[in-house]
Amino acid sequence: MWLQFTARVKTPYSHTLESMPTQHRIIIGDSQKMTELGDGSIQLMVTSPPYPMIQMWDDLFGKSDRKIALLWRKLDRGDEATVRKIYDLMHENLSKVWAETYRVLADGGIAAINIGDATRSINGKFQLFPNHARITEVCEEIGFTTLPYILWKKPTNRPKYKGKGAFLGSGFLPPNAYVTLDCEFILLFRKGKLRKFEPHHAERYESQFTKTQRDVWFSQIWDFKGTRQKVSELERRTAAYPDEVAERLIRMFSVKGETVLDPFLGSGTTAKVAILNDRNSVGYEADPHILPTITSKIEKAKIDKDANVIISKRP
Numbered sequence: 001m002w003l004q005f006t007a008r009v010k011t012p013y014s015h016t017l018e019s020m021p022t023q024h025r026i027i028i029g030d031s032q033k034m035t036e037l038g039d040g041s042i043q044l045m046v047t048s049p050p051y052p053m054i055q056m057w058d059d060l061f062g063k064s065d066r067k068i069a070l071l072w073r074k075l076d077r078g079d080e081a082t083v084r085k086i087y088d089l090m091h092e093n094l095s096k097v098w099a100e101t102y103r104v105l106a107d108g109g110i111a112a113i114n115i116g117d118a119t120r121s122i123n124g125k126f127q128l129f130p131n132h133a134r135i136t137e138v139c140e141e142i143g144f145t146t147l148p149y150i151l152w153k154k155p156t157n158r159p160k161y162k163g164k165g166a167f168l169g170s171g172f173l174p175p176n177a178y179v180t181l182d183c184e185f186i187l188l189f190r191k192g193k194l195r196k197f198e199p200h201h202a203e204r205y206e207s208q209f210t211k212t213q214r215d216v217w218f219s220q221i222w223d224f225k226g227t228r229q230k231v232s233e234l235e236r237r238t239a240a241y242p243d244e245v246a247e248r249l250i251r252m253f254s255v256k257g258e259t260v261l262d263p264f265l266g267s268g269t270t271a272k273v274a275i276l277n278d279r280n281s282v283g284y285e286a287d288p289h290i291l292p293t294i295t296s297k298i299e300k301a302k303i304d305k306d307a308n309v310i311i312s313k314r315p
């Protein structure tokens, strides 16, 4: 199939990588089952799921698993065990997607998961829900190897009170103030062994990054000072990550012509960045109302790169 970037040798008649159209699938459906994808067919997964115990995602988790919605209702009279159960069920929900990701990733493929921990007061008790730790445990149980992760410093996470920066707890007096969560995690996992390439592999060499990019991208703390992009209302509602996050990860962990999966596509950032960086992509999004946002977000990249985009809705 000539449209796929599988050729390892360029003939005088072959197109350059940049001029060949890439393939993109947007599937409106639940990524807990990715029946459209074969085992080992994806080289990289880049995503940001709904964050357990962050209020904006409560309804989504409740709709996905009725037990979660029922437990929230019970919580008025509830106890610590109920809170734990809700947190466990939210992660059980996500873990089905991590297990499917493991199946569809090729040997040596990487999974990059952007996740934030959550702080929340429930029934008067303030506590941390360490989502990054739970996802790491789950992914190890599934079979992934945990790799060193990235801390993405997000200055905008600092809580505000009357327009000014505020700290949680009791101002300047010890000991009851809380540390502010101003970093999110980008967890990195590998399936199986390191990938192998033949010497002088053309697409791999065409995908190389600069020394500065390597030094910045592979350092543990990412701080996008001065590179903040405008975010639309709908992107805010889907908690979209900046293009820069997807771009770094795609260029760090895949080669031009390979396929990137985002099982929680949201506004379509991963698909757009995959198009612009000459990768193929597959994105799953459960909420059909987001489709117009996705299509408008990827439109310019699609035209500029002459990319092929197929949209399908599960019945």
Ligand SMILES: C[S@@+](CC[C@H](N)C(=O)[O-])C[C@H]1O[C@@H](n2cnc3c(N)ncnc32)[C@H](O)[C@@H]1O
Residues within 6 Å of the ligand: 029, 030, 031, 032, 047, 048, 049, 050, 051, 060, 097, 235, 238, 239, 240, 241, 242, 263, 264, 265, 266, 267, 268, 269, 270, 284, 285, 286, 287, 290
């Ligand atoms: C945090 S947002 C992703 C934001 C995305 N990275 C972006 O830049 O726009 C998570 C998205 O996952 C979707 N979602 C949640 N559960 C899903 C599932 N099981 N299958 C597919 N999509 C799901 C939600 O509707 C939401 O749009």
